[in-house]
Amino acid sequence: xxxxxxxxxxxxxxxxxAKLMLHALRQARxxxxxxxxxxxxxxxxxxxxxxxxxxxxxxxLNLPDSSGVETLSRLQAADPAVPVxxxxxxxDPLFAEQALEAGAQDYLVKGDVTERAVxxxxxxxxxxxxxxxxxxxxADRLAHSLAAECGRLDEELSQARTMQFDLLPTKERLExxxxxxxxxxxxxxxxxxxxxxxxxxxxxxVNGKTVxxxxxxxGHGVGAALNVFxxxxxxGELDGRIVDPAATLGNLNATLHTLLPCGQYATIFLAVIDxxxxxxxxxxxxxxxPILFDGDGRFQLLDTRGRPLGVSGSTQYANRVLPFPPxxxxxxxxxxxxxxxxxxxxxxxxxxxVAMVREFHRADGIDIPGLASRFIDTVGSPMDDDMTAVCxxxxxxxxxxxxxxxxxxxxxxxxxxxxxxxxxxxGATAPLILTSRRVDAIETGLAxxxxxxxxxxxxxxGDVGLGCLDVVDRGGMCLSLSVATAWSCGVAALLCxxxxxxxxxxxxxxxxxxxxxxAVANAIVHGCLGVGSGLRESRSGLERYNDTVFHGLRDPVxxxxxxxxxAVCLPDGRLELTVSDHGxxxxxxxxxxxxxxxxxxxxxxxxxxxxxxxxxxxxxxxxTLVITI
Amino acid sequence: xxxxxxxxxxxxxxxxxxxxxxxxxxxxKTIIEKLxxxxxxxxxxxxxxxGRIDSVGLGLLYIAKEDVGIRGKIRLKSPQVIVMKMLTLTxxxxxxxxxx
Numbered sequence: 001x002x003x004x005x006x007x008x009x010x011x012x013x014x015x016x017x018a019k020l021m022l023h024a025l026r027q028a029r030x031x032x033x034x035x036x037x038x039x040x041x042x043x044x045x046x047x048x049x050x051x052x053x054x055x056x057x058x059x060x061l062n063l064p065d066s067s068g069v070e071t072l073s074r075l076q077a078a079d080p081a082v083p084v085x086x087x088x089x090x091x092d093p094l095f096a097e098q099a100l101e102a103g104a105q106d107y108l109v110k111g112d113v114t115e116r117a118v119x120x121x122x123x124x125x126x127x128x129x130x131x132x133x134x135x136x137x138x139a140d141r142l143a144h145s146l147a148a149e150c151g152r153l154d155e156e157l158s159q160a161r162t163m164q165f166d167l168l169p170t171k172e173r174l175e176x177x178x179x180x181x182x183x184x185x186x187x188x189x190x191x192x193x194x195x196x197x198x199x200x201x202x203x204x205x206v207n208g209k210t211v212x213x214x215x216x217x218x219g220h221g222v223g224a225a226l227n228v229f230x231x232x233x234x235x236g237e238l239d240g241r242i243v244d245p246a247a248t249l250g251n252l253n254a255t256l257h258t259l260l261p262c263g264q265y266a267t268i269f270l271a272v273i274d275x276x277x278x279x280x281x282x283x284x285x286x287x288x289x290p291i292l293f294d295g296d297g298r299f300q301l302l303d304t305r306g307r308p309l310g311v312s313g314s315t316q317y318a319n320r321v322l323p324f325p326p327x328x329x330x331x332x333x334x335x336x337x338x339x340x341x342x343x344x345x346x347x348x349x350x351x352x353x354v355a356m357v358r359e360f361h362r363a364d365g366i367d368i369p370g371l372a373s374r375f376i377d378t379v380g381s382p383m384d385d386d387m388t389a390v391c392x393x394x395x396x397x398x399x400x401x402x403x404x405x406x407x408x409x410x411x412x413x414x415x416x417x418x419x420x421x422x423x424x425x426x427g428a429t430a431p432l433i434l435t436s437r438r439v440d441a442i443e444t445g446l447a448x449x450x451x452x453x454x455x456x457x458x459x460x461x462g463d464v465g466l467g468c469l470d471v472v473d474r475g476g477m478c479l480s481l482s483v484a485t486a487w488s489c490g491v492a493a494l495l496c497x498x499x500x501x502x503x504x505x506x507x508x509x510x511x512x513x514x515x516x517x518x519a520v521a522n523a524i525v526h527g528c529l530g531v532g533s534g535l536r537e538s539r540s541g542l543e544r545y546n547d548t549v550f551h552g553l554r555d556p557v558x559x560x561x562x563x564x565x566x567a568v569c570l571p572d573g574r575l576e577l578t579v580s581d582h583g584x585x586x587x588x589x590x591x592x593x594x595x596x597x598x599x600x601x602x603x604x605x606x607x608x609x610x611x612x613x614x615x616x617x618x619x620x621x622x623x624t625l626v627i628t629i
Numbered sequence: 630x631x632x633x634x635x636x637x638x639x640x641x642x643x644x645x646x647x648x649x650x651x652x653x654x655x656x657x658k659t660i661i662e663k664l665x666x667x668x669x670x671x672x673x674x675x676x677x678x679x680g681r682i683d684s685v686g687l688g689l690l691y692i693a694k695e696d697v698g699i700r701g702k703i704r705l706k707s708p709q710v711i712v713m714k715m716l717t718l719t720x721x722x723x724x725x726x727x728x729x
Binding site (some may be wrong): 513518540542604608 | 647657659661680695
């Protein structure tokens with residue numbers, strides 16, 4: 001086997017030192033060395049450039065054309081791959097340390113040069129250089145991977161921020177709030193540069209109820225954002241069925257307590273605004289206290305004391321209730337709006353925020369863009385956290401946006417020709433109010449001089465029943481609503497009140513009330529929503545029943561189906577009620593043979609109608625029930 | 630429909646306001662869930678502020694009665710005339726204690 005022979009470049013200007021070193025190198029046998037000697041740095045660099053690669057350089061730092069650490073730097077710049085052993089006249093550990101820090105692989109003291117010491121130092125330098133190079137390759141790879149990973153994380157954080165935005169209520173949902181429940185919602189949401197744990201939302205419930213919430217998870221970044229998605233999903237599962245905020249928070253807390261690691265929690269404010277009852281009911285867990293304004297600008301901060309979600313599994317929450325009549329406004333905000341520093345000194349604080357919000361309070365709510373702009377101007381640079389500002393105002397409707405159509409003309413050859421509602425006589429002999437926006441105008445449409453109210457649903461007017469128009473043509477009145485509206489507007493009560501005012505000759509109003517209530521309930525639940533009553537047999541069945549009903553109300557196709565009621569007083573004083581739905585029909589003959597026990601929990605509405613009314617008939621495969629009282 | 634719970638030494642009172650009808654099932658389920666946690670106490674539904682009741686609402690009262698599980702211990706208090714009419718028509722007055 002051929003002995004290893006290493007190529008050595010000796011850079012030394014002192015001839016005596018060079019001879020000593022050459023002697024030691026030539027004595028060495030394992031490995032042996034081929035030595036090239038240069039006396040200046042320039043010559044050494046020239047040699048490195050033109051010769052085959054050297055295995056090592058023995059370098060004196062003080063040369064005629066360079067001195068100190070610069071000598072090493074220049075040589076390494078010329079050949080970064082070659083290992084370097086510094087030769088020095090000083091046996092100084094500090095110098096050795098400096099040389100090694102500067103990038104040499106080893107050092108030799110000139111006065112202590114032996115064959116073994118030189119060979120050992122060269123071998124060590126070569127080995128160390130190889131190890132350094134390998135480490136550098138690995139480090140470069142890691143740095144590259146890290147940069148790629150950071151880029152990917154940045155991209156994912158950016159996507160997460162976008163997704164967090166997607167969780168906010170859509171424009172359509174906010175329009176629905178105004179359309180159905182007369183709640184105007186204005187908002188400002190500015191996420192932090194990092195992703196945070198804030199979110200607000202609203203869920204359209206039923207029966208005039210709308211749910212609003214704000215929450216803020218502890219911490220920032222991906223963990224907090226994932227928790228936001230987690231709680232949003234839990235709230236989404238409730239699907240607008242939140243009727244008791246305290247009970248809901250109790251359930252959410254129990255769930256989150258099992259899911260969240262210790263130290264993670266969320267402050268929350270959860271409210272139900274009921275525009276039928278005119279109330280604001282809320283429960284909270286340590287959220288910033290919302291500000292409630294009445295129509296005259298008087299305000300109060302809501303009590304939000306309560307344990308944040310996830311802290312303790314057995315937390316009980318309490319409901320608090322205040323009136324929320326028209327012209328009321330509720331301002332929700334995130335803690336950044338009180339905790340941001342003014343002039344990098346003191347926090348803005350609750351009092352200053354309240355003063356600012358009051359300044360932007362208007363008769364129709366709070367000027368949220370103006371407030372947000374003022375806030376940002378005041379604090380200069382808000383602390384790096386999500387900023388939320390939301391105002392929910394109960395709208396005071398004025399006038400009656402909508403159109404008037406003459407039922408006789410619509411039923412006849414003239415087709416659908418409308419004139420805008422003005423409050424003045426329209427000239428129509430059987431005027432109906434048509435609107436897609438103002439279901440609160442039902443009461444007006446049911447009272448003279450109008451002959452009824454027709455909601456323009458998501459599917460338009462093409463499915464309005466001709467039977468309705470026929471009844472109006474006979475001097476009666478009609479009401480045609482989507483099932484979503486009929487579910488929430490107390491349709492039976494509205495109709496009974498209107499009928500009492502219109503047909504004073506009718507005697508048995510209890511019977512009218514009962515028959516209308518039962519027939520409308522059947523048309524909505526069984527007809528349009530297609531939900532059987534058999535589920536309402538027990539508490540667990542009631543839960544499944546509610547799930548099915550609410551799923552139906554959320555289904556745009558089923559929610560747009562019509563429920564139609566018409567009424568006309570017959571010449572003999574009897575009242576003829578016609579209740580129709582756009583469902584799958586009903587087998588009345590089969591029903592007639594069934595006898596429900598008196599204490600049945602379901603399935604006896606039709607029996608009550610039969611028992612109460614003078615006559616009951618059905619048309620259109622059971623979709624239409626004609627009741628005479 | 631809205632409700633309010635109160636409790637005294639003799640039992641729980643649930644005061645219902647609004648219509649107890651087909652659209653009240655979600656709220657009523659919450660009432661039943663709350664009642665399930667206080668089994669053993671007499672329950673009174675104060676119906677003075679209930680404007681109307683339909684057969685679905687009546688069925689909900691029967692579910693509550695069954696779920697509370699103490700026959701005869703559910704009381705219906707102060708129903709308005711129109712509500713009383715329904716209770717009488719369906720002979721619910723045989724199944725519940727109705728007090729003025």
